[in-house]
Amino acid sequence: EPLFRSQVSRVGLQVRGAVITAIYQKALSVNAVELQKFSTGQIVNFMSTDTDRIVNFCQSFHQFWSLPFQVSIALYLLYQQVHLAFLAGLGLALILVP
DSSP: OHHHHHHHHHHHHHHHHHHHHHHHHHHHOOOHHHHSSSEEEHHHHHHHHHHHHHHHHHHHHHHHHHHHHHHHHHEEEEEEHGGGGGHHHHHHHHHHOO
């Protein structure tokens, strides 16, 4: 778990740096007329908000594909221990999910 968190943080930092660099380079290459449409604060806000959303998406995407896999393995292991009694726990979990 700590190694995974470390790797996810590392990749997130690299993605954040790449997105900020891309936005900054785009801001430098835009002509003056287009640049007047946005204030410096808005551009900085774009960099901050967009990078946070992209980094959070990367972490959420990993959870999206891995969570069903983890639940399936947990249910299988539970079945190995208590056989059909695991269905009661599964039913309760399904009832409590909104």
